Amino acid sequence: MKNPSDFILNIKIVITILLLFFYGIVQAQNTRGQLFIIGGGDRSNALMTQLINISDLKKDDYIVVLPMSSGEPVESYDYFKAQFQKLIPNPIIMMNFNKTTVHNKVLNDSLQNAKLIFISGGDQTRFMDVVKNTPVYTSIHKAYKNGSTIAGTSAGAAVMCEHMITGNQKLQTKYSETFDNVRYDNLETTVGLGLVKNVIIDQHFMKRSRYNRLLSALVEFPNHIGIGIDESTALIVRDKEIEIAGESEVVVIKKPKGIIKSKKDNLVSIKSLEMAIYIEGQKFKIK
Numbered sequence: 001m002k003n004p005s006d007f008i009l010n011i012k013i014v015i016t017i018l019l020l021f022f023y024g025i026v027q028a029q030n031t032r033g034q035l036f037i038i039g040g041g042d043r044s045n046a047l048m049t050q051l052i053n054i055s056d057l058k059k060d061d062y063i064v065v066l067p068m069s070s071g072e073p074v075e076s077y078d079y080f081k082a083q084f085q086k087l088i089p090n091p092i093i094m095m096n097f098n099k100t101t102v103h104n105k106v107l108n109d110s111l112q113n114a115k116l117i118f119i120s121g122g123d124q125t126r127f128m129d130v131v132k133n134t135p136v137y138t139s140i141h142k143a144y145k146n147g148s149t150i151a152g153t154s155a156g157a158a159v160m161c162e163h164m165i166t167g168n169q170k171l172q173t174k175y176s177e178t179f180d181n182v183r184y185d186n187l188e189t190t191v192g193l194g195l196v197k198n199v200i201i202d203q204h205f206m207k208r209s210r211y212n213r214l215l216s217a218l219v220e221f222p223n224h225i226g227i228g229i230d231e232s233t234a235l236i237v238r239d240k241e242i243e244i245a246g247e248s249e250v251v252v253i254k255k256p257k258g259i260i261k262s263k264k265d266n267l268v269s270i271k272s273l274e275m276a277i278y279i280e281g282q283k284f285k286i287k
Contacts, residue, residue, distance in 0.1 A: 032145070032146070032147040033143070033144040033145065033146070033147050033148045033149055033150060034054055034149050034150075034236060034237060034238045035144075035149070035150050035151070035160060035195055035196060035235070035236070035237035036050075036051045036054065036055075036149055036150070036151035036152075036234055036235070036236055036237075036245075037151070037152060037156075037157045037160055037196075037201065037229065037234055037235040037237065038151070038152065038153035038154070038156070038157060038203075038229070038232075038233070038234040038246075039153075039154070039157060039203040039204060039205060039228075039229030039230050039231050039232070039233050039234070039246075039248075039250075040121055040153055040154035040157070040203045040204045040207075040229075040231050041154075041204065041207065041230075041231025041232045042231070042232050043083065043153065043232065044232060044246075044247065045083070045086070045087060047232065047234060047245060047246050047247075048083060048084065048087060049087060050234075050236075050245050051116070051149070051151055051234075052084075052087060052088050052116075054149060054236060055115055055116040055148075055149040056115075057088060057090050057115050057116065058115070059090075061090055061114075061115035061116070062090055062091040062092070062093055062114055062115065063084065063090055063091070063092045063093065063114060063115070063116040063117075063118065064093050064094075064095050064110070064111055064114040064116070064117050064118070065077045065080050065081070065092065065093070065094050065095070065118045065120065066095055066096075066097070066117060066118065066119045066120065066127070066156075067094060067096055067120040067122075068096060068097055068098075068120075068122075068126060068127045068130045068131065069119065069120050069121060069122030069123055069124060069126055069127040069154075069155040069156060069159075070120045070121065070122035070123075071122060071123070071126075073094070073096045073120070074094075074096075076120040076121070076122070077094040077096075077120070080092070080118060080120065081094075090115075093110070093114075095107060095110070095111060097130055097131070097136050098130060099130065102130060102131070102134040102135060102136045103134070103135060105135075108135045108136060108138075108139045109139075111136065111139040111140070111143065112139040112140075112142040112143045112146070112148075113143070114143060114148060115148055115149070116148065116149045116151065117140060117143055117148060117149070117150050117151065118151045118152065118153075118156070119150070119151070119152035119153075119155075119156030119159060120152075120153065120155070120156055121153045121154030121155045121156055122154070122155045123155055124155035124156075124158040124159050124164055124165075124166065124167075124192070125166050125190065126155075127155060127156075127159055128159060128164065128190065128191065128192060128193075131193070132191055137193065140193060140195075141193075141195070144195060150195060153203075154203050154204065155203075157201055157203045157229060158192065158201060158202075158203060159192045159193050160192060160193055160195045160196050160201060161192045161193075161194070161195075161196060161199055161200055161201050162191070162192055162194040162196075162197060162198075163189045163190075163191075163192065163200060163217075163220075163221060163224070164189055164190055164191065164192030165187065165188075165189055165200065165201075165202060165213065165217060166188045166189065166190055167188075168188040169186050169187070169188065170185060170186050170187070170188055171183060171185070171186045171266060172186075177204075177208045177210075178208055178209050178210050178212060178213060179210075179212035179213045179216055180212065181212060181267065182212050182215045182216050182219065182267070182268050182270075183216060183219075183265065183266035183267060183268060184216075184219050184220070184261045184266050184268050185220075185266055186216055186266060187213070187216040187217055187219075187220055189217070189220070196237055196286075198223065198224050198225060198286065198287060199224055199225050199226075199227055199286055200214065200217040200218070200221055200224050200225070200226050200227070201227050201228075201229065201235075202214045202217070202226070202227070202228045202229070203228075203229050203231075204230070204231055205228030205229055205230045205250075205251060206228070206230040206231075206248060206249060206251070207230060207231045210228060211228070211251075214226045214228050214251075214253060215253065215256075215270070216268075218253060218254070218256045218273070219256065219259060219261075219268050219270070222256050222259060224254075225252060225253075225254045225286055225287075226252070226253040226254065227242075227250060227251070227252055227253075228250065228251040228252075228253070229250050230248035230249050230250065230251075231248060232246050232247040232248055233245070233246035233247060233248040233249065233250060233280075234246050235250065240285050240286050240287070241283055241284075241285055241286075242283060242284055242285070242286060243281070243282070243283045244278045244279060244280050244281065244282050244283070245280055245281075246280060247280070248279075249277050249278065249279055250277070250278045250279075251275065251276075251277055252275065252276045252277075252278065252284060253273060253274070253275045254273065254274050255272075255273055255274045256270045256272075256273040257270070257271050257272045257273065258270060258271025258272060259271075
């Protein structure tokens with residue numbers, strides 16, 4: 001061997017590459033939990049039983065309800081608890097965090113050890129105003145990475161994304177459940193939990209005809225997948241695979257091409273896009 005030091009250096013490089021490779025595998029496998037994202041509306045016992053089954057709750061596991069989206073948090077918790085107590089014996093705990101308690105270590109330790117975390121409906125902005133940049137945000141992510149199921153309905157569905165639809169229009173002073181047309185620089189988004197990447201989620205989708213709102217989101221984020229979840233319907237997200245559960249439909253819109261932004265009223269032209277509609281039991285993948 002001409003130069004033993006070169007051989008040793010090469011061995012070290014190979015070991016480093018292998019360590020990085022296996023570290024990447026471990027990191028990819030760390031997210032062992034799943035998401036159960038409900039489009040709002042009534043939650044049937046059958047749908048909630050599916051949530052319980054995928055959560056794989058053991059005897060000593062407990063459920064945490066985060067009702068901070070709701071203007072009536074206790075009522076939201078009581079409604080959830082009343083339904084779940086009929087389906088499963090596990091403890092159901094409310095953690096109605098505020099600006100002070102988000103820093104409580106005992107509460108955060110309990111949150112991240114919950115086997116199922118449920119985020120109520122209401123106002124997604126209200127929820128994120130409490131949670132963002134706090135230990136609660138971190139605890140939810142830790143629970144997810146450690147194998148817990150994170151579920152949410154309506155506003156609790158919207159918060160799952162990186163880029164969260166607030167429901168407001170920048171070009172309109174009055175709130176509307178749907179958008180009158182598709183316009184650029186009109187959709188208001190803010191930071192969500194980011195549990196699902198490269199996806200924009202809208203809820204109550206078929207019931208409230210929110211096509212224009214979701215299309216407006218894809219104009220702002222053309223590389224994302226737009227997913228509209230109808231009421232009483234859910235996405236079961238396992239890594240990059242999504243399965244549909246529930247009574248209605250899920251609309252998936254992606255790959256908008258040839259986007260032209262007009263100077264007149266911020267109107268938009270889209271030459272083409274892909275759209276699909278899924279029902280219970282069907283699956284699709286996200287990148």
